[in-house]
Amino acid sequence: MAHLIMADQNRSSSAASKRILERAYALKTPDEAKALYGDWAVSYDQHLEQGLNYIAPACIAQILVNVLADRTASILDIGCGTGLVGAYLVGHGYSAIDGLDFSAAMLNQARSKQIYQKLLPGDLNTVLDIPDQTYDAGISCGTFTHGHVKADALDEILRVLKPGACFACTIHREVWQSAGFGSKFTQLTASGVAELESMNEQPFYENAPDDGRFCVIRRL
Ligand SMILES: C[S@@+](CC[C@H](N)C(=O)[O-])C[C@H]1O[C@@H](n2cnc3c(N)ncnc32)[C@H](O)[C@@H]1O
Incomplete structure (x- = not known):
C-alpha cells in the first residue's frame, strides 16, 4: 500500500x-x-x-464555537491528525489546544504547524495517560469512522473532561450502530455520565451526502 x-x-x-x-x-x-x-x-x-473539499473540520469547529464562549478554555483535539481542526480553532481565537493521536507520522505534521500546546501520543482504544477532569472541552473530527475507534472510547474521553464540559465530534453514519454509538449514548444517559445534546446530519465533503453525524455530547 x-x-x-x-x-x-x-x-x-x-x-x-x-x-x-x-x-x-x-x-x-x-x-x-x-x-x-x-x-x-x-x-x-x-x-x-x-x-476532496473536506469541510468537516471547519463545521465541527463552528459547532464547538456555538457552545464554548471562553476562548481561554483548555481543549483536547482527539484524533487530531495533521491539525486541520486545530487550525480552525486558532482562527476562532482559542489558544489552549492540545492534540492526541496514535499516528506518530500525523503528529509530526501537526507539530510542524505550531498550533498545539502539547501533542500527545495515545490510542483511544486503550487507557489514556491523562489525569481525570483535565480539559474544559473536547473536539474530534473524522476519528469515529470505519476501522478506527469503538464507542467505548467515549468512556476515556469523558473521564478526561471536566464536569459540564462539551465534546463536539463527528461520527460516521455507517458506524453509528455497528461500532456501538447508539447503545453507548443510551447507557451514558441512563447512568447520568453524559448526554447527547445535539446531533445534525451533515456532509464531510462539499456537495457529498450527509454521511456525518455532528454531535455535541455534554459531560454531566
Ligand atoms: C480521518 S483522520 C482525521 C484527522 C483530523 N481530525 C482531520 O479531521 O483531518 C483520523 C485520525 O484518527 C487517528 N486515529 C485513528 N484511530 C485512532 C486511535 N485508536 N487512537 C488515536 N488516534 C486514532 C488517525 O491516526 C488519524 O490521524
Missing part, C-alpha cells in the same frame, strides 16, 4: 484523493488504520482539502 500512496503524493487530482479515501473506508482494524496514516501523513492535507 505504501508504494501506491507514495505514487499519489504529488498528485492532487480528485481521482487520486478518492482512491485513498476508498482505502480509508475499507479499513477493518486500528492496526490497518495506523499503517494507512503512517503512509498518508505527508500528503493528507493536500488530498483532503484540495482533492
Whole structure:
C-alpha cells in the first residue's frame, strides 16, 4: 500500500484523493488504520482539502464555537491528525489546544504547524495517560469512522473532561450502530455520565451526502 500512496503524493487530482479515501473506508482494524496514516501523513492535507473539499473540520469547529464562549478554555483535539481542526480553532481565537493521536507520522505534521500546546501520543482504544477532569472541552473530527475507534472510547474521553464540559465530534453514519454509538449514548444517559445534546446530519465533503453525524455530547 505504501508504494501506491507514495505514487499519489504529488498528485492532487480528485481521482487520486478518492482512491485513498476508498482505502480509508475499507479499513477493518486500528492496526490497518495506523499503517494507512503512517503512509498518508505527508500528503493528507493536500488530498483532503484540495482533492476532496473536506469541510468537516471547519463545521465541527463552528459547532464547538456555538457552545464554548471562553476562548481561554483548555481543549483536547482527539484524533487530531495533521491539525486541520486545530487550525480552525486558532482562527476562532482559542489558544489552549492540545492534540492526541496514535499516528506518530500525523503528529509530526501537526507539530510542524505550531498550533498545539502539547501533542500527545495515545490510542483511544486503550487507557489514556491523562489525569481525570483535565480539559474544559473536547473536539474530534473524522476519528469515529470505519476501522478506527469503538464507542467505548467515549468512556476515556469523558473521564478526561471536566464536569459540564462539551465534546463536539463527528461520527460516521455507517458506524453509528455497528461500532456501538447508539447503545453507548443510551447507557451514558441512563447512568447520568453524559448526554447527547445535539446531533445534525451533515456532509464531510462539499456537495457529498450527509454521511456525518455532528454531535455535541455534554459531560454531566
Ligand atoms: C480521518 S483522520 C482525521 C484527522 C483530523 N481530525 C482531520 O479531521 O483531518 C483520523 C485520525 O484518527 C487517528 N486515529 C485513528 N484511530 C485512532 C486511535 N485508536 N487512537 C488515536 N488516534 C486514532 C488517525 O491516526 C488519524 O490521524
